[in-house]
Amino acid sequence: MIEFLYTSAWGAFVVMLMLQIPFLIVFFHVVNKKAFVDSEPGKTEADKYSFVRYSWIGIVLLAFFVINGFSIQYMPTIVEANAAASGDVRNVKVTAQSWSFEFSENDFKVGDTVRFLAASVDTVHSFALYHPEGNLLFTMMLVPGTSTESAIVHTFTEPGEYTIRCLEYCGIAHHAMKNKLTVL
Ligand SMILES: [Cu+2]
Incomplete structure (x- = not known):
């Protein structure tokens, strides 16, 4: 799987879709909701925003650490260090x-x-x-x-x-x- 993602053109395409599709879904959902479903000003209470904000930061941080944790072994410096150690x-x-x-x-x-x-x-x-x-x-x-x-x-x-x-x-x-x- 990793081999496919890293070394084939279709792998690069899949990675691109993985990044684009969630973004597009959220984008069109928000645009559709604010344009057609509920175009009035937001009704979320001010003190509920902090929960949404911290949740998003949490998701981003989690994604950052998980993705880096799994991919760090493929970095040239790490490959070099592992090879030197072996x-x-x-x-x-x-x-x-x-x-x-x-x-x-x-x-x-x-x-x-x-x-x-x-x-x-x-x-x-x-x-x-x-x-x-x-x-x-x-x-x-x-x-x-x-x-x-x-x-x-x-x-x-x-x-x-x-x-x-x-x-x-x-x-x-x-x-x-x-x-x-x-x-x-
Ligand atoms: Cu040349």
């Missing part, structure tokens, strides 16, 4: 140069947790990894001249031919700046 993470250097990528290692297997340490040697590029089915798994910007590489940890869960692309416009052959990465 110890079995491979460091792979990636060098980006107009207009190709070079890898320090090329043998990837399903289950590998890889820390991509990427740097650009000339201009601003990005390092984007695409799943064999075409969806974007992550992208990170590579700025030349920095003292440390840009790092991201990724665990390969499926075999296939992944595509690396640059997603920052970097010159005349930017569109051709892509490599293949095979996971066995």
